[in-house]
Amino acid sequence: MSETGRPKIEVRGLGKSFRFGGSTIDAVDDVSFSIRRGEFVALLGPSGSGKSTVLNMIATLLEPSRGEMFIDGNRVIPHRATPDVGYVFQRDTLFPWRTVAENIGYGLELAGVPKAEREARVAECVAQAGLKGFETAYPSSLSGGMRQRAALMRAIVVRPQVLLMDEPFGALDTHTKIDMHDVLLKIWDREQQTVLFVTHDLGEALTLADRIILFSARPGRIKESFEVDLPRPRDAVKLPETPRYAELFSRIWHSLGEEFVKGRAA
Amino acid sequence: MKGHALGWQMLICVVLLVVWQWGYDLHEMAPDFVPDLLDPYFVSRPSDIMKQFLILSCLKSKMGLWNGWFDGQFGACMTKYENNLWMAMWVTLKTTFFGFLAGVSSGFVLGLALGRSAKLSAVFQPFITAVNSIPRIALAPLIVLAFGIGETSKIVTSWIVVVFLVFFNTFEGARSVDEGFINTARLLGASEWKITRTVIIPSTMTWLFASLTPAISFALIGVIVGEFIGAERGIGRLIIESEARGEAAGMMVAVIVLMIVGVVLSALIWRLQAYLLRWQAHYQRN
Ligand SMILES: Nc1ncnc2c1ncn2[C@@H]1O[C@H](COP(=O)(O)OP(=O)(O)OP(=O)(O)O)[C@@H](O)[C@H]1O
Numbered sequence A: 001m002s003e004t005g006r007p008k009i010e011v012r013g014l015g016k017s018f019r020f021g022g023s024t025i026d027a028v029d030d031v032s033f034s035i036r037r038g039e040f041v042a043l044l045g046p047s048g049s050g051k052s053t054v055l056n057m058i059a060t061l062l063e064p065s066r067g068e069m070f071i072d073g074n075r076v077i078p079h080r081a082t083p084d085v086g087y088v089f090q091r092d093t094l095f096p097w098r099t100v101a102e103n104i105g106y107g108l109e110l111a112g113v114p115k116a117e118r119e120a121r122v123a124e125c126v127a128q129a130g131l132k133g134f135e136t137a138y139p140s141s142l143s144g145g146m147r148q149r150a151a152l153m154r155a156i157v158v159r160p161q162v163l164l165m166d167e168p169f170g171a172l173d174t175h176t177k178i179d180m181h182d183v184l185l186k187i188w189d190r191e192q193q194t195v196l197f198v199t200h201d202l203g204e205a206l207t208l209a210d211r212i213i214l215f216s217a218r219p220g221r222i223k224e225s226f227e228v229d230l231p232r233p234r235d236a237v238k239l240p241e242t243p244r245y246a247e248l249f250s251r252i253w254h255s256l257g258e259e260f261v262k263g264r265a266a
Numbered sequence B: 001m002k003g004h005a006l007g008w009q010m011l012i013c014v015v016l017l018v019v020w021q022w023g024y025d026l027h028e029m030a031p032d033f034v035p036d037l038l039d040p041y042f043v044s045r046p047s048d049i050m051k052q053f054l055i056l057s058c059l060k061s062k063m064g065l066w067n068g069w070f071d072g073q074f075g076a077c078m079t080k081y082e083n084n085l086w087m088a089m090w091v092t093l094k095t096t097f098f099g100f101l102a103g104v105s106s107g108f109v110l111g112l113a114l115g116r117s118a119k120l121s122a123v124f125q126p127f128i129t130a131v132n133s134i135p136r137i138a139l140a141p142l143i144v145l146a147f148g149i150g151e152t153s154k155i156v157t158s159w160i161v162v163v164f165l166v167f168f169n170t171f172e173g174a175r176s177v178d179e180g181f182i183n184t185a186r187l188l189g190a191s192e193w194k195i196t197r198t199v200i201i202p203s204t205m206t207w208l209f210a211s212l213t214p215a216i217s218f219a220l221i222g223v224i225v226g227e228f229i230g231a232e233r234g235i236g237r238l239i240i241e242s243e244a245r246g247e248a249a250g251m252m253v254a255v256i257v258l259m260i261v262g263v264v265l266s267a268l269i270w271r272l273q274a275y276l277l278r279w280q281a282h283y284q285r286n
């Protein structure tokens, strides 16, 4: 079978219900999409629309109630992680007892990569993330942006083919966020991972993604899908000034606004 | 600022010692004005304590003459008085160390196992609560009865008081490990064993160390109480002997030695903690 013909990630009829107290909450309902190899897709939707739930199911952290998922045509089995899939959490999950270099090298350590190679690859990542000089610092002495860069590198260093990111820059200020977008886009340009990126920041989604999948308010369903045909390579600073960006922004903003109103009413 | 504090600390020590040494004399000179506190019969006084220290440590004879090192008088004294201060200290320290070690390691392992396994903790929870509600030091006579007056019974007594303390701390720590850390490790391909070693143990360390300083005092308490009940040697035994002879000075020597031992052991633990938990913000500042 041709490598390019098959989707990298495929999700069919995915659903998740949580039991909460006595009642059942449908967090995600009948979600289907597929993502090409090397595609950058953003999942956009209001808070509580089930974006994290979808991501966690693909990452094998959560068991779906309905439906099935495939990566490279192989069924995703709950609680059986593959190192091919990298994950970056919204919350800072750097290990506080490891230095920056030790955090970044953790995945390589688990994979049994020899020390010399490990150090070389970590050094490369440290340089890419602009963390030179902080290799031996502990996370408690880093800024939020630096921590998130280190966390991103910890996922990147093992060279995953798929990158799942759950609002990785949600807690950062606008300026730091744009910095991070540049770092991420450079890495993605070079390594061409397949990225599924959760966010509720439309600007961020437009800057980064090839395609935006818009989620409706609970229960999470796919409302609409938008191709982002902005030229690459993109400049995170200049891009928002282009007319095409503004056009896409207002179109999606309108659709998103409807969901926010619905979410508030529910 | 630090020198300033040290100055005050020295002054407080000097004042305390002076009052302790001469306070009672003042009372005898002017009984109407100075209250009848600090009776040397009960609390001794610094000069007597020093004298007693020199005798108990075989440095001086009971006549108040220095025991020579080269003429063998010191050696003879050490053999004659089996429970001299050095021997007592050695025995007490040794049993405290082993009791502490046994208590900390078994408490830590148990805490990790039960903290990470919902099944195990569900089964054992009631038993642990039950045993924990016994004031464990009350078991000391039973332990001495069972294990004899040798060192084993002291190690067991101190183990039993330490193990629960460490267990409960580790248990709480292991249960409260951030799920985000565990998920991160799992998604990077860590096995259960690797997760335990690289995530659960390091993040439980803070909780373990919080229990170590009290654990060292508990270990010492366990040993001393064990020695009160029945022992051939040890600081606790020294206290009992002095009490039988009505010698407050001897008891004070033992108490002061215990205080110094306690301070030194706590300082050691603090150093170890500052190294192992160096990633915590408050250790990085200095
Ligand atoms: N473990 C759980 N138990 C019960 N309900 C849950 C659980 N996890 C999520 N939910 C519910 O599922 C819904 C979707 O949650 P999810 O975290 O996926 O939303 P989200 O789109 O990621 O929101 P946000 O943008 O705020 O992160 C929410 O209504 C939430 O209350």
Ligand SMILES: [Mg+2]
Binding pocket: A051, A052, A053, A166
């Ligand atoms: Mg979320």
